Amino acid sequence: MDRKLLLLSFFAFSSSLVSCVSTQQQIELTNKSSVALTEKAISIKRDKLKSPPATGAFPVLLTQNGDTVTTQIDDLNGDKNWEELFFVTNLPANGKQTLKLTWVDTKPTYVARTNVRFGKRTSATTPVLPKTSDTTYANQLPKSPGYGYQPYQTDGPSWENDKVGFRHYFDGRNAKDLFGKRVSYMAPETVGISTFGAVEDNYHVMADWGRDIMAVGNSAGIGGLALMIKDSLYRLGVTVNDSVNNVQSTSFNILTEGPVRSVMHLKYNNWKPDGTTRSYTVEENPAIWPGMYAYQNTARILGLKGDEHLLIGMNNLDRTDPVKEINVDDKWVVLLTHDRETYNKDWILGLALILPKDTYQGHIEAPTSGRLAQGYFAKMKVRDNQPVTYYAVGGWELSNEAFKNSASFQKYVEDLTRQLTAVVEVQVK
Template sequence: MIRKGIVPFSFLCLCSALLSCQSGEADKTREITLSNSSSVDLTDKAIAISRDKLPDVPEGDVFPVLLTQSGDTVAAQLDDLDGDKAWDELFFVTDLPAKGGQTLQLSWATTKPAYTTRTSVRFGKRASADTPVQPVTSDTSYANQLPKSAGFGYQPYQTDGPAWENDKVGFRHYLDGRNAKDVFGKKVSDMTPEAVGLDTAGAVEDNYHEMKEWGRDIMAVGSSAGIGGIGLMIGDSLYRLGVTVNDTVNNVESTNFNIITEGPVRSMMQLRYNNWHPDGTNRTYTLEEQPTIWPGMYAYRNTAKISGLQGDETLLIGMNNLDRTDSIAEIDVDNKWVVLLTHDRETYRNEWLLGLALILPKDAYQGYMEAPATGKLAQAYFAKMKAAENQPVTYYAVAGWELSNEAFKDAASFRKYVQDLARQVTAEVEVKVN
């Protein structure tokens, strides 16, 4: 029987791996021992092993094959994180019992195994208003290339920018200058169709606000930064990273987007905002963020860092607040994380319940604030985070839609889910390679 998080791959691939071992590669086979010392049962726990911890990797193009002691296959991938065309990490997710462990057999195949796809990044762009969208893995957008810029005047991006998802939930980032983060509510575990946001001719079309079999765009973003979007406070004043939909010139000179990796169990992208000039100031900042997603969670992880600081800034992490029915809850989780959480109808026409949460590192957390009801950065709550020059802040953004999981209809159930997720990501797993 195949357990959750463990998927089969083709018999041909397994034979390839075994033949590799029989042809002199047996010394390349290793055991990976995982030990969970926490009192938490771990589900789809993310495990990353750096290349330098894996001795005797065969030369050439090889692919990892991970087998449990019962012979089941654990989906895994090799990720190049620094863009040098050589992989840096072996990554997989697995289940581990509290105070328990697991031993995996690692071998290498010359044929890439075919695993069930549980994460994805989609990014498409058209070169002109009259050409179809094409899939691309990177892009640079300049300050005068907004949909309403003079001489530009069209939306170049499929779904307004990149979308990323796992088997539970999807998100999208408004790369068209707004830099807010929206939610795709999912009703299925499969990845959403590649043509979402396109018509039959490959032109950009807003067709994802209609309910489909897979789900739809559900969240009302307004003038907030969305769930997990970034802003800045200088002194007591709030500043939007980028502009609103009606602006014609961006306050970010250029924005670089790059898909770092896309695989069956982890997808990661990078956004870099070069020479951001917050409106009405003479300041210049550069900000980077790295949204990452793996299976099993109604959330994504983001890591943000900023340079150009003068000492009076506070990094802001947002969650929208267009439905003001539910007040925000601030929850301490084991003195390691602070959770900010709402459970109301942050959806189009207030149609569905949508729980939103931020899981924030307590050592950087400096409280929260409510943004104004109007303005360029409004209709939101913001976590105030300590800003240090070029120092990363890692947090999680959670979205629980009632049609994705019936338990999320209940505020207490959503709250428990978020607290449990915080403990899941906190739990450390000892990894030994023998």
């Protein structure tokens, strides 16, 4: 080979190698707690990472043993550019982990461990089609004049991980229900749809993956929202028998749906609590990642006057077990029940809320009947348009045999609280 050509080839290769190496980084994770962490959620902002070597390249994380860590990149603000690298990992107590970040041209494929399911039909005779967003208005309830049918698959969006599933009643009720799971894989996309594409309640019977197990009634469900104005309780939305909503419009969209995290956004515009002249805007962001019998929610209210409390609910249709209030490490409060909050009281279902202690103001019990009933509520101090983040837990005895025992379920929730709130220091080098 010509010497000049050889030198040019060498310098081209060297330049390519330097470019490749310059975009590689190490991510060092340090568990600052004395708790061993299992599938701990880690989020790293994009601006902490070096620019990829090419437009459209995807980050890949490798362990020191060369194993690939399942990751995803998330665009949470809808600007078509991703802002966060997200993954879950295990860390020993007070231990460290070093990961290598590289870039690839083709988006990696990973096994899905979270999922969102949302579908709608536009008439009583047209099939359900998948959607990623929707807006519903006050006169579009299933019992509104001229409407008269349930448009939504499973009454609204459902979301799940490898342990448990949940659903939100987008038809004006705004309660949050629970799907018990018996498998780690994702439930079929056809849950709630007949073979002809119609909305069908086919999830209250046992399937291989599990079933809807929780009885909700007129409660807000597990982690659902309500409001206390002075000493009065107000339902966000209406009941199944109403024909006009007290929320002018409600919007839903999927912010991200990936192998290790799914996040949704719900917004309630111009909510006028029954019998008041007030108007509020409420937003919430349910999120789920693998490994926990729970989901995270972040809620905020705009339009507060100063005499309100945000209420976070857990249903209480079985009054056998009174709610327990448990302090965890002086930073969190757990509200917990362990009884048969299931259809026909067939199974044990432990429920819990994990709440920040600095905004927790105690709990109340709702009436046994009425528009907002049969539930416990955490009273949360809330400031106008300021977020409150909490976790809602559901432990079905057929998902985990340990949940049959009250002490075992309580231990799980306390351990989960410490897992979720443990601090991991992230250094990108």
